[in-house]
Structure formats: structure tokens, C-alpha cells
Amino acid sequence: MAKDVWVVAEQRAGEIKKITFEVLTEARRLADQLGEQMCAVLLGSGIGGLANTLAHYGANKVFVADDPNLEKYTADAYTPIVADLVKTHEPSILLMGATSQSKDLSSKLAAKLDIGLANDCVEFNLQDGVLVAKRPVYGMKAFLEVVCETRPQMATCRPGVFKAAPPDESKTAEVVNVDVKLDPAALKTKVLDMTLTGKMDVTEADIIVSGGMGMGTPRVEGFSKDKPAENFYILENLAELLGGTTGCTRLVADAGWRPGSEHIGLTGKQVAPTLYIACGISGAIQHLAGIAASKYVAAVNIDPEAPIFKRADWGIVGDLFKVVPALTEEVKKVKG
Ligand SMILES: Cc1cc2nc3c(=O)[nH]c(=O)nc-3n(C[C@H](O)[C@H](O)[C@H](O)COP(=O)(O)OP(=O)(O)OC[C@H]3O[C@@H](n4cnc5c(N)ncnc54)[C@H](O)[C@@H]3O)c2cc1C
Incomplete structure (x- = not known):
């Protein structure tokens, strides 16, 4: 039996x-x-x-x-x-x-x-x-x-x-x-090589700092409209400081700004961090499906009507290119 x-x-x-x-x-x-x-x-x-x-x-x-x-x-x-x-x-x-x-x-x-x-x-x-x-x-x-x-x-x-x-x-x-x-x-398949990024997988992270298409629309000097992928360092900095990792929406992964392994949502990975920080993410249902099990969601979006604010526990209406670096500085102060 x-x-x-x-x-x-x-x-x-x-x-x-x-x-x-x-x-x-x-x-x-x-x-x-x-x-x-x-x-x-x-x-x-x-x-x-x-x-x-x-x-x-x-x-x-x-x-x-x-x-x-x-x-x-x-x-x-x-x-x-x-x-x-x-x-x-x-x-x-x-x-x-x-x-x-x-x-x-x-x-x-x-x-x-x-x-x-x-x-x-x-x-x-x-x-x-x-x-x-x-x-x-x-x-x-x-x-x-x-x-x-x-x-x-x-x-x-x-x-x-x-x-x-x-x-x-x-x-x-x-x-x-x-x-x-x-x-x-x-054996019909053989793995010839595997590259480990050294980054924590989004499904294992307790804190995720995630970026959407808003990452490609800087109005602040020092950021690039032509090479949006380069703007993501501000999310990486904040994620590293918080001991977390970075994630993204499907459009961002499809655009090649971030690797597919960071794609969160219905057709990507489902995550369950304690804190999910959504930056420049509108909050489409397909994205929300991937973050439903997050304990707390914080959102930064320039549009006060963005649907992400309905899911967010904390929301900041503002330009992420100003808000994220300011937030990072505050975290640095707290961490000493
Ligand atoms: C079958 C199907 C499956 C899908 N699966 C997924 C999935 O798994 N995951 C997923 O994410 N999507 C998925 N999508 C796509 C989904 O519908 C949305 O199109 C996508 O999530 C939107 O991505 P986004 O929020 O990055 O972009 P957008 O919807 O374009 O939002 C960008 C946001 O950035 C804000 N913004 C712009 N500039 C700034 C700034 N400077 N500061 C702050 N905010 C700013 C804007 O106000 C806007 O709210 C799927 C769609 C379909 C049809």
C-alpha cells in the first residue's frame, strides 16, 4: 500500500x-x-x-x-x-x-x-x-x-x-x-554550459525592486532615453542595499532591457516576497497575477490613476528617476 x-x-x-x-x-x-x-x-x-x-x-x-x-x-x-x-x-x-x-x-x-x-x-x-x-x-x-x-x-x-x-x-x-x-x-539532451548570474532568483527573494516601461521615459538629466536598460542601475542599487533582487514586467523583458529570468506575472514567474517595490509599472492584471502572494506592495508611478495603486499598500505619486535615488539615500542613512 x-x-x-x-x-x-x-x-x-x-x-x-x-x-x-x-x-x-x-x-x-x-x-x-x-x-x-x-x-x-x-x-x-x-x-x-x-x-x-x-x-x-x-x-x-x-x-x-x-x-x-x-x-x-x-x-x-x-x-x-x-x-x-x-x-x-x-x-x-x-x-x-x-x-x-x-x-x-x-x-x-x-x-x-x-x-x-x-x-x-x-x-x-x-x-x-x-x-x-x-x-x-x-x-x-x-x-x-x-x-x-x-x-x-x-x-x-x-x-x-x-x-x-x-x-x-x-x-x-x-x-x-x-x-x-x-x-x-x-541521453538525448546534454547541457553544455550553464551561466550562473550570481543573482538571487526572484522566486527566492524576500524583497524585489521591479521596473516597468516607465524606466524608459526619463525626464531627469543623467538618464538615457535611448538605452533604457542602463537606467536599471538605480533599481539594482536599491535592491542590493535592501538585500533583495530586481524584477521586471513582461514588456521590459520583451524589449530586452532585462533578462527573461526577471519577468514576473501570469506568463512569467510568480513571486511571494515580503516587499515588492513596483517602479514605473502600470499594474496590468497579468502583472498583478504574478505578485498576488506578495505581503506588501509599494508603488512609484507618475500617474495617480495607475491601477498599481489599487494593489499597493504604499504609493508614491512621482517621477521614479527622482523618487528611487532619494529613497536609496534614505535607506543608506537608516543603514548607516
Ligand atoms: C496574454 C498576456 C499575458 C501577459 N503576461 C504578462 C506577464 O506575465 N507579466 C507582465 O508584466 N505583463 C504581462 N502582459 C502584459 C500586460 O498586459 C501589460 O502590458 C504590462 O504588464 C505592462 O507593463 P508595464 O507596466 O511595464 O508598462 P506600461 O503599462 O506601459 O506602464 C508604464 C507605467 O510607467 C509609468 N511611468 C512612466 N514614466 C514614469 C516615471 N518617470 N516615473 C514613474 N512612473 C512612470 C506610467 O504612468 C505607467 O503606469 C501580458 C499580456 C497578455 C495579453
Whole structure:
């Protein structure tokens, strides 16, 4: 009979991603309610030492698949390994983060194992031992309750929604080394190179300073109309000072002013920071859909009628090219 709650952990360059701690914490809660074990699956190359970290977040058992062919994620290599583990051990629940990597992996697992998938969930409940997954639709205007009739009940968790418990370093886990049998010649995809920007991902940030098309309309000397991308340094300065990161609207990413990885919204990333600072962003519903889970929103816009002010907890009507540098100076004073 299917039992135990499983988490597919995510690591990059030998570091466990923050979302994994959030998923482990939620999985631990569910496992405790069910009176079952919580197990993690970790794939990568040279990652055995990370099993302890997963134990600190509540994993009772960690399956470690360590192989040079698993160094960088590819669906080709990861899917059969997780699928085989699932077939052998038959977990009842299988959770992972709603990240680009795990959304890819979970959909491949759903197809390979012929099981259901509840994507991008924001809440889980148990009813008679069955997982009821809550997921937002229509830009968080409505919620679906999803029950998977197949096993394992697979779901991905929206980053930033489930708060990670503090690690308990006294906790240990049983480590099971997975015998990886991969034929490199049979892998259809190969990641040749990966460039890490060193920047915090918007889905992991607690503070996001985000820019819209207003970044391209300076009326203040010293900023460029022709090269709007260069104006973004004022947002980067403020973000760095606050220990956060930068984000943008779709139009900004489409214009090539910022990388696509910063695109927030319905068709971009969904974020859940404590503070979202929207600069020169009108507040279109497709953008608001991506920031709905933010705790506080502050907006700077020259137009008092801009829809972003309806969502904002604090609003400043003014020219962002004057307001953002002034705000940065004030933060500097406070920080000493
Ligand atoms: C199917 C679909 C999916 C979409 N998905 C997304 C998505 O995922 N994410 C997303 O963001 N958009 C998405 N969009 C686009 C969305 O509808 C909006 O067009 C977009 O969000 C607007 O971006 P913006 O706020 O940067 O630009 P604008 O709407 O042009 O707003 C610019 C704002 O800057 C202000 N401004 C100008 N100059 C200054 C200044 N000096 N100081 C202060 N304020 C200033 C203006 O008053 C204005 O409010 C989608 C659209 C469609 C149709």
C-alpha cells in the first residue's frame, strides 16, 4: 500500500535551493499528520554531503542518486531515476517546488507513471488521508481544490508560500545510495554550459525592486532615453542595499532591457516576497497575477490613476528617476 510523503529536492552547484526547504517543511507537516515517514530524493554529482541538510529539515530518509551524468538537470536523465524509485517504494504523496526545473520534471513523471499532477499549489489539506491540493487560477482570483485519484498524489508548491521551518542540526536521516544505471549515449539532451548570474532568483527573494516601461521615459538629466536598460542601475542599487533582487514586467523583458529570468506575472514567474517595490509599472492584471502572494506592495508611478495603486499598500505619486535615488539615500542613512 502506498505510504510516506516524498520530496524531490533541488540543488544547484552543490547548494540546496530555498524552495526545497519550504517543500520539506510542508511535507514534514503532512507526514506527521499521516503518521508516516518523510523521504527526500536528491540527484546530482558530488552531492552526497547535502543529505544531512535535508535531514535538518525533517527528512527521515534520503535517496541519493550521485552520478556525473546528473550534474546538470535534464529530464532525460532525472525522470527515469525518480520514476524507478517511485515504482519500487510506492510513496503516497510526491511533492516538489513549482520551479522551472521541477515543473518540467513533474510533468514528465506524470506522463511516464500515468499519474495526476496538481501544479503550483498554495495549500494542502488531508481529508481521510487523501491530499487535497489548493491551486490558484485566473491570476489568484479563484482557487481549485484538486484531488489526484492516482498514486503517488503528485503536486508542486509555489515558491515563497510555504514557510521553511528553522533547521534542526541534531536531526539525522538514513541515507540510501541509489544505484544509477545511465547510458550517457542514450541521453538525448546534454547541457553544455550553464551561466550562473550570481543573482538571487526572484522566486527566492524576500524583497524585489521591479521596473516597468516607465524606466524608459526619463525626464531627469543623467538618464538615457535611448538605452533604457542602463537606467536599471538605480533599481539594482536599491535592491542590493535592501538585500533583495530586481524584477521586471513582461514588456521590459520583451524589449530586452532585462533578462527573461526577471519577468514576473501570469506568463512569467510568480513571486511571494515580503516587499515588492513596483517602479514605473502600470499594474496590468497579468502583472498583478504574478505578485498576488506578495505581503506588501509599494508603488512609484507618475500617474495617480495607475491601477498599481489599487494593489499597493504604499504609493508614491512621482517621477521614479527622482523618487528611487532619494529613497536609496534614505535607506543608506537608516543603514548607516
Ligand atoms: C496574454 C498576456 C499575458 C501577459 N503576461 C504578462 C506577464 O506575465 N507579466 C507582465 O508584466 N505583463 C504581462 N502582459 C502584459 C500586460 O498586459 C501589460 O502590458 C504590462 O504588464 C505592462 O507593463 P508595464 O507596466 O511595464 O508598462 P506600461 O503599462 O506601459 O506602464 C508604464 C507605467 O510607467 C509609468 N511611468 C512612466 N514614466 C514614469 C516615471 N518617470 N516615473 C514613474 N512612473 C512612470 C506610467 O504612468 C505607467 O503606469 C501580458 C499580456 C497578455 C495579453
